[in-house]
Amino acid sequence: MKKIIIIGASSGMGMRIATDFARLGWRVGIAARHEDRLKAVKDLYPDRIEYMTIDVAAPDATERFYKLIELIDGMDYLLYSAGCGWNNPELDETFDERTIDVNVKGFTRIINAAYKYYKDTANLHRGHIAAITSVAGVKGIGISATYSATKRYQWAYLQAIDQLAHQQHVNVSVTDIRPGFVDTPLLSGDKNYPLLMSIDYVAPRIERAIVRHRRVAVIDSRWAVITALWRMIPDPLWRRLELNF
Numbered sequence: 001m002k003k004i005i006i007i008g009a010s011s012g013m014g015m016r017i018a019t020d021f022a023r024l025g026w027r028v029g030i031a032a033r034h035e036d037r038l039k040a041v042k043d044l045y046p047d048r049i050e051y052m053t054i055d056v057a058a059p060d061a062t063e064r065f066y067k068l069i070e071l072i073d074g075m076d077y078l079l080y081s082a083g084c085g086w087n088n089p090e091l092d093e094t095f096d097e098r099t100i101d102v103n104v105k106g107f108t109r110i111i112n113a114a115y116k117y118y119k120d121t122a123n124l125h126r127g128h129i130a131a132i133t134s135v136a137g138v139k140g141i142g143i144s145a146t147y148s149a150t151k152r153y154q155w156a157y158l159q160a161i162d163q164l165a166h167q168q169h170v171n172v173s174v175t176d177i178r179p180g181f182v183d184t185p186l187l188s189g190d191k192n193y194p195l196l197m198s199i200d201y202v203a204p205r206i207e208r209a210i211v212r213h214r215r216v217a218v219i220d221s222r223w224a225v226i227t228a229l230w231r232m233i234p235d236p237l238w239r240r241l242e243l244n245f
């Protein structure tokens with residue numbers, strides 16, 4: 001029986017992917033801050049899902065993460081789906097700090113803890129580290145400067161961990177999942193985002209990318225084309241682009 005830990009599984013994509021894997025018979029360990037929501041997810045598959053409240057921004061996050069691994073008796077896959085972000089053209093410091101706490105500090109803490117777990121158990125089985133980043137990492141986006149910068153950080157960090165695993169002969173593979181806009185609580189119910197995708201549409205694509213150990217998966221192909229075009233835009237032109245979503 002496969003075992004997956006999903007951080008950020010109390011809502012949105014993480015929650016949906018947790019229930020999908022539990023339905024398939026996997027053992028699933030879920031974490032986030034809101035205990036009532038985690039419990040509601042566990043109640044759907046009480047024999048297959050265990051939960052642990054974890055605030056990735058808190059210093060005890062690593063210890064609690066390891067306890068969750070113990071609860072499901074191992075970890076074949078990690079999915080980091082915790083995240084936050086806001087449009088912040090006023091550069092409000094409170095939003096910036098919360099975004100950095102979860103998308104950078106918490107992300108680094110949990111990815112490192114997973115890597116060390118696999119390093120210590122390297123010869124037992126192959127480990128896999130996956131994270132939902134975003135297409136927003138492709139370039140700095142003026143109205144969401146911190147969000148786009150933290151997503152770029154996540155891209156680079158996952159790439160670095162993949163290289164480190166190769167250098168240190170640690171049996172770990174890494175998947176960077178980069179969706180475009182998805183209709184989740186993160187977008188506060190606003191349906192006006194361009195090419196907005198439903199969770200029903202993205203969840204199976206993310207799950208396939210994880211089980212196939214894809215290195216990078218842009219969800220979906222339309223967003224792959226858009227981000228490829230964005231990359232080609234020279235900086236002086238990018239600067240003038242009015243991105244207002």
Ligand SMILES: NC(=O)c1ccc[n+]([C@@H]2O[C@H](COP(=O)([O-])OP(=O)(O)OC[C@H]3O[C@@H](n4cnc5c(N)ncnc54)[C@H](OP(=O)(O)O)[C@@H]3O)[C@@H](O)[C@H]2O)c1
Pocket residue numbers: 007008009010011012013014031032033034037054055056057081082083084085102106132133134135178179180181182183184185186187
């Ligand atoms: N929705 C989109 O358009 C979109 C597009 C591209 C990428 N993404 C990325 O996809 C990931 C999942 O987001 P989502 O869209 O599914 O949004 P979501 O429904 O808001 O889910 C975010 C999850 O992160 C958890 N979380 C937030 N702060 C946390 C903390 N300090 N410690 C532990 N868990 C925390 C939340 O749970 P608690 O509040 O219970 O802690 C929740 O379970 C994020 O990284 C997001 O940036 C989203």
